[in-house]
Every structure is written in C-alpha cells, then in structure tokens.
Amino acid sequence: MITPGRKLAPYIFVSPFIVMFAVFMAWPLARSLWLAFHRPLPDGGYRFAPLDNLNFLIHDPLFWFALLNTFFFGLFYLALQVPLSLGLALLLNRKDVKAKSFFRFAFFSTHLVGSVFVAVIANIMLGNRAGFANQIAHFVTNEQIAFLSKPNLVMPAIVLCALWLGVGYGMIYMLAALQSVDEQLHDAAAVDGASPTQRFRHVTLPGIWPVLRFLTLIGFVGALQLFELPYILYQGNGPGLRAITIVGYLYAWGFEINILSYAATIGWVLAIIIAIVSAIYLRLSRSDR
Amino acid sequence: MTFPPGKPILLLALVGLSSGLFIIARPKKTDDSLHIWVFAQSHADSLRAPIDGKPSLADQYETMTGQKVSVDLVSFRALHIRLLSLFHSGAKGEKLPDLVAVEIGSVGQFLRQPPELIPFQPINAWLERDGGRERFVEARFAAWTRGGQIFGIPHDVHPVTLTYRKDLFDEAGIDVEAIQTWDEFADASRRYRKYWREHGKPQRLALELAPASSGDLVTLLLQRGVNLVDADLNAHLTDEVVVDTVARYARWVAGSEKFAGPASPGGENWCKDLERGDIAAMMTPDWRIDPLRKASPALAGKVATRPLPKFDPTDAPTSTIGGTMFAIPRNSRDPENAWKLAEFMLMSPQALAAREQFNGIIPPLREAWRDPTWHQPDPFFGGAKANELLIELADQIPRRTVTSYSVLASERLSFVLIDAVKRVEAGVDEKTLRDQIRIQLQPAQADVERAIEFSRLDKVDSTKAAQ
Numbered sequence: 001m002i003t004p005g006r007k008l009a010p011y012i013f014v015s016p017f018i019v020m021f022a023v024f025m026a027w028p029l030a031r032s033l034w035l036a037f038h039r040p041l042p043d044g045g046y047r048f049a050p051l052d053n054l055n056f057l058i059h060d061p062l063f064w065f066a067l068l069n070t071f072f073f074g075l076f077y078l079a080l081q082v083p084l085s086l087g088l089a090l091l092l093n094r095k096d097v098k099a100k101s102f103f104r105f106a107f108f109s110t111h112l113v114g115s116v117f118v119a120v121i122a123n124i125m126l127g128n129r130a131g132f133a134n135q136i137a138h139f140v141t142n143e144q145i146a147f148l149s150k151p152n153l154v155m156p157a158i159v160l161c162a163l164w165l166g167v168g169y170g171m172i173y174m175l176a177a178l179q180s181v182d183e184q185l186h187d188a189a190a191v192d193g194a195s196p197t198q199r200f201r202h203v204t205l206p207g208i209w210p211v212l213r214f215l216t217l218i219g220f221v222g223a224l225q226l227f228e229l230p231y232i233l234y235q236g237n238g239p240g241l242r243a244i245t246i247v248g249y250l251y252a253w254g255f256e257i258n259i260l261s262y263a264a265t266i267g268w269v270l271a272i273i274i275a276i277v278s279a280i281y282l283r284l285s286r287s288d289r
Numbered sequence: 290m291t292f293p294p295g296k297p298i299l300l301l302a303l304v305g306l307s308s309g310l311f312i313i314a315r316p317k318k319t320d321d322s323l324h325i326w327v328f329a330q331s332h333a334d335s336l337r338a339p340i341d342g343k344p345s346l347a348d349q350y351e352t353m354t355g356q357k358v359s360v361d362l363v364s365f366r367a368l369h370i371r372l373l374s375l376f377h378s379g380a381k382g383e384k385l386p387d388l389v390a391v392e393i394g395s396v397g398q399f400l401r402q403p404p405e406l407i408p409f410q411p412i413n414a415w416l417e418r419d420g421g422r423e424r425f426v427e428a429r430f431a432a433w434t435r436g437g438q439i440f441g442i443p444h445d446v447h448p449v450t451l452t453y454r455k456d457l458f459d460e461a462g463i464d465v466e467a468i469q470t471w472d473e474f475a476d477a478s479r480r481y482r483k484y485w486r487e488h489g490k491p492q493r494l495a496l497e498l499a500p501a502s503s504g505d506l507v508t509l510l511l512q513r514g515v516n517l518v519d520a521d522l523n524a525h526l527t528d529e530v531v532v533d534t535v536a537r538y539a540r541w542v543a544g545s546e547k548f549a550g551p552a553s554p555g556g557e558n559w560c561k562d563l564e565r566g567d568i569a570a571m572m573t574p575d576w577r578i579d580p581l582r583k584a585s586p587a588l589a590g591k592v593a594t595r596p597l598p599k600f601d602p603t604d605a606p607t608s609t610i611g612g613t614m615f616a617i618p619r620n621s622r623d624p625e626n627a628w629k630l631a632e633f634m635l636m637s638p639q640a641l642a643a644r645e646q647f648n649g650i651i652p653p654l655r656e657a658w659r660d661p662t663w664h665q666p667d668p669f670f671g672g673a674k675a676n677e678l679l680i681e682l683a684d685q686i687p688r689r690t691v692t693s694y695s696v697l698a699s700e701r702l703s704f705v706l707i708d709a710v711k712r713v714e715a716g717v718d719e720k721t722l723r724d725q726i727r728i729q730l731q732p733a734q735a736d737v738e739r740a741i742e743f744s745r746l747d748k749v750d751s752t753k754a755a756q
Binding site for chain 2: 003006008009012013040043044059060061062127128130131146148151235241252255256257258259262
C-alpha cells in the first residue's frame, strides 16, 4: 500500500521546478499580460485601459514596418538556410568525403559561439574601408561596398550573418535525417532505373520531410524573435531603421521610451503571431500526412 | 524511525533546510561605501586611478571624510537598463547607487514623469546653497531640467569644432580658415574633390557625414537651434529649417556633387580615415580630440581645427555631441551625503585636475577654464591653441533638450533623409527635392506627435482620476 507520505513524494520532487517556473516564467508572463491591458499613470501606478495599447499598435506604422521587416528576414533567411543546410548535409553524407567529423564540427561551430559574437565580428569585417570584406572588395573591384551604411544592404548583411550562425545547425539535423533514410529504398530505386535526381525527389525528400518541416518552423519562429544580431551589428536599428525587428521595437518602447505597457502589448502580439504561424504550419503538416 | 516520503526527500529537505538556515543566520555584510556607477572607462579612471602619483580622487575623499568610495564601471546599456529596472521595482537605499552617470541620449527615459516623481533628486537647492549654478555653462542644464528643476550635474560641455587636414586642403589651394558658411564649405569641398580626383585620389572625401542615419544631421540642426522634440514635448520635424538642412545635407552626401561620406565604423578607424586622407574634415567634439592625438600621432602638424561654418549668421559657431550627467537617485541612502561626494568628485579643483589628465574633456565649470593647461599651444594642431578654441565655443553651445521621444524623432528623420538621398541620386531638381522632403516630414511629425500624445493622455487621465 502506498502511504500518504509516498504519495506526496512526486510533488516534493517537482516542487523546485514548479517554484522556479512560477517565479521566473508564470508570474512575469501574467504581469506582462496585465500590463498590456493597462496604461501607466504619472505617479507610477496604472489604470485599466483594455484597448488603448492595442489601438495604438494597430495604428502604429513603425510597428508594421518592424513586423514586415522581421517577416521579410524570416522568409529571406529560410529560403537560403534550408537549401544550404541540406546541400551541406548531402555533401557530408557522401561515402567518399573524408574527415566528416571535422567538417561537421567546423560547420556547426559557428552556432556555438552565439549571435553576439558573430555580430561583433561581422561589424568589424563588413565595415567601410578597414573592414576585411571591403578590403577584398576594393582589391577585386576597386570599389567599396557600404554594407553598414547603405539601407538596401542591411537585410542582406543580417541574413549573411544569420546564415553563418544557422547553416551548420540545420546541417546537423539534415544529416541525422539523411542517415535515417533506409538505404535499401535507395538501392531498390536504383535497380528500378531511377536517376539520382529522381531518387532524391522520391526517396530522400519524403524521408527527411518531417525534419525539413521542423527546421522551417523552428527557423521561422526564431526569425520572429530576432533581436541581438542586428542590434549589435548596427549598434542600434540600422540606417533608416532597416535593421529593426519586432523585438527590437519592443525593446525601444520598453527601455528607451520607457513605456512598459506598450512594450508588453507588442510582446503579446508577437506571441499570438507565433502561435498563429505555428498552428497554420501544424495544420498544413497534418494535411500533408 | 521512518520518514514516509522516503530517504531522498529527507535528504533534500535537510539540505534545503540547512542551506536556508545558513543564509538566514550568516552575518549581514554591511557595505558603508558610497557607490558611483559610471559607464565610461575614462570616467572611471578619473575617479579611481592615481593622479600623477598622488592618491586617486576616491582615496582622497576617504582620507578627508573617512568614507570609502567604490567606483563601479558598468557597461553602457547595462547601466541604463539596471537603473531603469531598479526604479521600476521601487528600489530604495543601498540597492541604488549614491551617484550615477547617465548618458545624455538616455536621459529622456528617466525624466518622463512629472518633476516631483522623477526618480532623481533635484539639485537646485544645493546649487543655490553652495553657489554652484553660475559656475556652470547654463545651456548644459537644459537636457535634464524639467519644470525648472535640475536633475543632474553636467560632466562636460562637448563643443564641436571642424577638424581638417590642413595639408591636403592647402595642396588643393583651399583656405578652410577663411570659410564662413556651409555653402562656401560645400563649394570648397567640391573643388577639393575635383583636385584630388585629377591627382589620382578619387576616393578622397572632404567631410565625414553619415548618408543614411540622422546623427550628424541632428548635430547640424542643433547648431541652427532646432531640437527635434523640445522640453514641452512639441515636435519640430516640419520646421522649414529642417527641410532646408535635409535638402542641403542630401546633396552633400549623394549625387554627382557629393563630397561627404561616412567614416569607417569600429574603434578608432575614423582616425585612420583622416590619417589616410580618405576623409579630410570631421565634426569633432572635445572627446574626439584626445583619441585622435593618440591613435594618429602621424597627423601632428598636418591638422587644424576651427569653429563650424554657419548656415545663417544667427547660427551658433558650434554644436554639441554626446554628454554625461551625474545624478543622485531620489531614494538613495543619503542624498545630502551623495551631493557632498558629487561636489568633491566632480567640482573640486582636484577633480578638475584629474579630468584634464585622464580624458582632456573641457569641464562645464567656467573657473576650470582659467587653468593654463587649457591655453597651451598644441603641437598636434601646428601650435594652435585648440583647447582655447574649444573653451571659447563651450559657452556658445546650443541648448540641447532630450526627451524619451528624441530617439524616435531622430529615427523618423533618417527615413526622410534616406528618401531625399535617393531622390538626389536620381537627379531631382532643387524645388522638387524640397517639396518631397516637406511631404515626407509630415507623416514623420505625425508619428512622433502620436507617440507623444499616447503617453501625454496619462496626465489627462490621472488628473481626472485625482478629481
């Protein structure tokens, strides 16, 4: 028979997590939700104003600019990251490639250093005149490329840095997926006369499809939360705010203009957008099956 | 004896209990030190490093008063966010620094509330009591004054001069010193570019200006007396002076007549741009002069510095870039004591001597300007008295107001600038350019006003609530 004390044991075991979660996640989330429905008063207090922040957000052109910028980044990034990761994984999955472990580590290592480090390095490399990239550009074309001051080059520069960080990460997943595709299916398709392209399309791709879906979803959700990479790379929001993201805009309202309630509203709208994107994606994935 | 939930739980409970008891029972460390938070290495050095072999300011203060001073260097963004978080959480006493350095661009976020609720201590009474106010450059108080109350002690003035490669301009046959207006400077700069293009140096630009961000533009607007958002929270983006300045600026940085461009980012690469001659002139606040001397000693004797050319005769001969104020948090342990600390660390003769040694920044206290060290011929500038010029300009800096919307206004202005630059590159005529700038500035102004109104509403509602 289980004694009452024994029944209590699991709860005691999970209690540290519950306490930590309640203090550092649930409470801040609840508080930010509360803030999103309130407006600050000059005396430091708040008053209930359920739609004020949302109404301001709907009519706030800079919010929409930041949102579009972030979506644009997400699409631009994924359109390159997924094929590049898959390409690298396919290369490293070949039997004739030597030193696979070294290459795997080399490609993945940029992900380990983190976006702050990459942004700092990229800022130095892409700088006008003295930057490494510009020195090469100048050597080859006798021209300078204003990566950090030309508005039209902001997004390509951010995507380039994000790819540096993210391609190796995607490659590891793709490689694992490729290795789990049944070798016998490839052999059977080859015996039936399928070309390498046909084998990739009809055997490999269906085999790695779940991982591709997962990577796309995770990549897009990650893109929607982008902040520190462009913020550090451009020491702010970039020329003409071209490096601004939703989280960057949230930060500006929370810590530069100092209106936490509006920042909280932006945060919750972002959370809702992520939930909607994920739901649509999962629904599409289900219909795929 | 048995413990029903099991031995592991007993062990966990014992560990938890004993560590809890230890934490509760351990003797509390009392920290009697006065804490100063700064974000710049040079500020920290001037407060805590030995001065010419003598004790540091912090040590001198301890000797005088018996009170230990701890100078905490916190990175720029961390300091401001930490301070803001402390104010949001209602922190009091020793959790707050006794004295804190706040960068001028970040001041606005701390001053949003009505003056009586601003989290810094007003210093008017102390300034009056100790006869301090007239010692300072009055314009420097503007950024942190609300409703007549001053919330910070200025650390600097940061007047701006035009530092240029005299040798390169001379070779091109241009006497920069004789130039009076920005229009004349623009004409001279185009001749400068033509000369160097013909002499195999097409990359040489005459002036450092950012083509896609509004920082330099804001400096020039300030010279013309325009704050994008004033202390009464009125936005001035549609002011005709803004239209005129954007139009001229866009032609300086773009199109066939362009003569200005951005410096290399990162560290002191801008010094190297000047050294290589890639950029021949730069707007230099005093805090840029010392790093230039150190990073590019090869420029000694080749550079000169002068007041800024003017757009109109009524413009200031200078502007101001950057700055710091020291504030005393309202709920700190002992604001009166913190004021005494501030007086010694920022306004005493010892403090001024330390400042001169560590960063070469012109102090905002006029009496310090009499010191002979500020009036010496400077070999770096070919024997000219560069510091004396900065001092002459220090009293003429424009009043800079900073609000939490100033950044938003400046970012919206950069949209307009980028559009104007594109139009110049497309070869648009002057009238169309100005009309387009006017059209673009209207939504920018509306956006800033909306943001201001969005928070101004609170005041209306709180008045209603109070009734």
